[in-house]
Structures are given as structure tokens and as C-alpha cells.
Amino acid sequence: MxxxxxxxxxxxxxxxxxxYCGFKLISNLDNASDKTVIKQKNMVISILLAIFLPGISYFYIEQWYSGILFLLLIPLIFISYAVIAAFYSTTYNISSEIGVYLVVLTWFVLYIFQIYKVIKLTKLINQGIIRF
Ligand SMILES: [Zn+2]
Incomplete structure (x- = not known):
């Protein structure tokens, strides 16, 4: 590309x-490799951030939208937990434990997903497939 x-x-x-615009690309080819330096992201930092500071890891690899989205999901999970807990306790008179399990499960799935995603994105960035 x-x-x-x-x-x-x-x-x-x-x-x-x-x-798209007809600009001559060949003359820029030689110095293009020098100019477009592939940004390297440290895989160890990516993984450590993903494990200990989920969401922040996205900012380290400059995936701003994913990072913001992930951080927004955290309060959303707790709000939905509160809604579910309130719903179950008033409608079925069931303890809110089920809500706790749902929150923990949702959080766990998201947590594993973002670690996987951050590792994959870091690889793509270091290979120069994702550029900024
Ligand atoms: Zn062009």
C-alpha cells in the first residue's frame, strides 16, 4: 500500500x-520508506496495560475511539446491573445475585476481549499495516 x-x-x-488525484507516486517511493517511519509499539507495555489498566492500553496504541468506547462501557455495565437488579428484586423477588453474576461475566468477557484485541492491534501497528 x-x-x-x-x-x-x-x-x-x-x-x-x-x-484518486493523479499525483506521481514513483518519485516519492525512495524517500517514502524513510519518511513514513513505522511506529513501533512495545508489545510488553501493550499487554501489561491491557492486563492492569484495561482501556488505557488502547490509548497507548493510539486507538482513541476504541479506548473511549471501552471506558464508556464500564459505567454502562454497572448501570445495566443496577437496572437488572432493581427489576428482578421488585418483579420476581429474586436476590440480585444474578445481576452480580451477569456483571462479572460481562466484565470478564470484555476484559479478555480487549487483551486479545490490543495484542492483535499492536502486531498490526508494528508490521505497518495500521498507520497513523
Ligand atoms: Zn492522491
Missing amino acids: IKCPRCGFHNQNNDKYCI
Whole structure:
């Protein structure tokens, strides 16, 4: 993939001109490899952050939307827990334990998912597949 320096369009590697704007890509090829330095993210830091500071790890690998989304999910889980707990205790007179299990389970699934996701994204970033 060659990113057009003028318009930012992603062209195929063998394209001589940008498909979108016509900018000549070949002349930029030689210094393109020097200019577009592939940002490296430390895998150990990514994993450690994912384990100990879930959500923050997304900010380390500069996946801002995912990070914000993840952090927003935490209060959402607890709000839904409160709703479920209130619903069950008033409607069925069942203890709110089921709500606790649901929260723990949801949190656990999310927690494992974000570790997996952060590792995968860090790999893609270090390979230069995801660029900023
Ligand atoms: Zn272009």
C-alpha cells in the first residue's frame, strides 16, 4: 500500500500515479520508506496495560475511539446491573445475585476481549499495516 502524499489515498504498491488525484507516486517511493517511519509499539507495555489498566492500553496504541468506547462501557455495565437488579428484586423477588453474576461475566468477557484485541492491534501497528 502506498499512501498518496498529496491526498492520502491508499494506492496499490505497483501504482505509478495516485488513482484518486493523479499525483506521481514513483518519485516519492525512495524517500517514502524513510519518511513514513513505522511506529513501533512495545508489545510488553501493550499487554501489561491491557492486563492492569484495561482501556488505557488502547490509548497507548493510539486507538482513541476504541479506548473511549471501552471506558464508556464500564459505567454502562454497572448501570445495566443496577437496572437488572432493581427489576428482578421488585418483579420476581429474586436476590440480585444474578445481576452480580451477569456483571462479572460481562466484565470478564470484555476484559479478555480487549487483551486479545490490543495484542492483535499492536502486531498490526508494528508490521505497518495500521498507520497513523
Ligand atoms: Zn492522491
